[in-house]
Each structure stands twice: as C-alpha cells, then as structure tokens.
Amino acid sequence: MKRSRIMALIRPTIMLDNITQIDGPFLRRHQIGALMLDVDNTLSLHGNPEPYEGIAAWVKRMRDIGVEMIIVSNNSRERVQPFADKLGIPCVGGGYKPLSKGMREAQAMLKTPKRHCAIVGDQLFTDIMGGNLYGITSILVTPYQLEDKTGFKIKRGLERGFLRRYRRAQNKNGGGGR
Numbered sequence: 001m002k003r004s005r006i007m008a009l010i011r012p013t014i015m016l017d018n019i020t021q022i023d024g025p026f027l028r029r030h031q032i033g034a035l036m037l038d039v040d041n042t043l044s045l046h047g048n049p050e051p052y053e054g055i056a057a058w059v060k061r062m063r064d065i066g067v068e069m070i071i072v073s074n075n076s077r078e079r080v081q082p083f084a085d086k087l088g089i090p091c092v093g094g095g096y097k098p099l100s101k102g103m104r105e106a107q108a109m110l111k112t113p114k115r116h117c118a119i120v121g122d123q124l125f126t127d128i129m130g131g132n133l134y135g136i137t138s139i140l141v142t143p144y145q146l147e148d149k150t151g152f153k154i155k156r157g158l159e160r161g162f163l164r165r166y167r168r169a170q171n172k173n174g175g176g177g178r
C-alpha cells in the first residue's frame with residue numbers, strides 16, 4: 001500500500017490533548033451528537049479498572065447536555081463491562097477496531113444518526129483508522145501513558161512519525177481541526 005494511502009487512512013479528523021477538552025461548543029461546531037469511546041489510555045490507564053481523574057465529571061457534563069456515549073473497546077467484555085458500569089455508559093467489548101464490527105454494534109444501540117457520530121481514541125491504527133474506515137469523525141487524544149510492551153513500542157514509534165507530519169500540515173494550514 002502506498003504511504004499516502006496509509007496516511008489518509010490514519011489521519012485523525014480532529015486532534016486533542018485530552019478527551020475532557022470536548023465540550024458543548026466543540027460538539028456543536030463539529031455537528032457531533034454521539035461519541036464512541038475507547039477505554040485504555042483514553043478514559044483510563046491501560047488495564048486500570050478506574051476512570052482517569054476528571055473523566056467521571058466529564059461524562060456527567062456530556063450526559064447533562066444530552067450527548068450520547070457508548071464505549072467501544074478492543075479489550076474483552078470482562079474488562080470493559082465493570083468499567084462502563086462505573087460510568088453508567090453502555091459498552092461493546094471485543095470491538096476489533098480498525099474493523100467496523102464494534103462500531104456497527106454500537107451504532108445500532110445509538111439514537112444519533114451515523115453522520116453525527118464520532119469515535120474518540122488514542123491509537124492511529126485502531127481507533128482512528130477504524131473511524132475513518134467506518135466513515136465517522138475520528139478524534140485522536142494523547143494517550144495517558146505509553147505502554148512498555150515491544151509490539152506497542154513499535155506501533156507508537158510509527159504513530160510518532162505520522163503525527164509529526166500531521167502537526168506540521170496543521171500548523172501550515174493555520175491549525176485548528178478540519
């Protein structure tokens with residue numbers, strides 16, 4: 001596959017430092033009514049059963065303004081369900097991102113039409129590529145913690161290269177979203 005084709009597939013629609021930057025005006029500006037949420041390193045530290053600080057309050061803010069939320073994780077249902085219950089959000093485990101399986105399942109549980117849905121996650125090759133292939137807005141957040149497994153290190157190394165290019169392109173275009 002050509003490099004430019006891969007670049008397009010894993011290019012986030014929007015890049016943020018932290019998921020808690022998502023608020024009402026941001027969602028209105030991008031016409032987003034529902035969020036499909038990654039867990040590990042987006043809402044919690046990898047494998048941690050507790051939401052990261054500020055996440056529970058952010059979820060409440062989102063709920064208060066009527067934003068639909070659903071967790072879509074590649075992690076097992078056993079890991080994801082108790083976590084989702086803590087936040088009071090429905091969930092789909094075994095999502096197989098970047099394949100569409102989990103997002104399709106999630107979409108069926110949402111009232112918001114697909115064109116107003118977005119996926120939020122920390123990985124270019126799962127969350128972002130998944131959202132782009134499925135055809136929804138893809139929002140990249142900075143991972144809370146870098147994993148120390150070798151496979152992850154290789155993937156993060158690749159991501160860094162692509163991210164540098166995206167940031168450069170974004171700065172050239174005067175920054176700010178899409």
Ligand SMILES: [Mg+2]
Pocket residue numbers: 038039040041042121122123
């Ligand atoms: Mg993740």
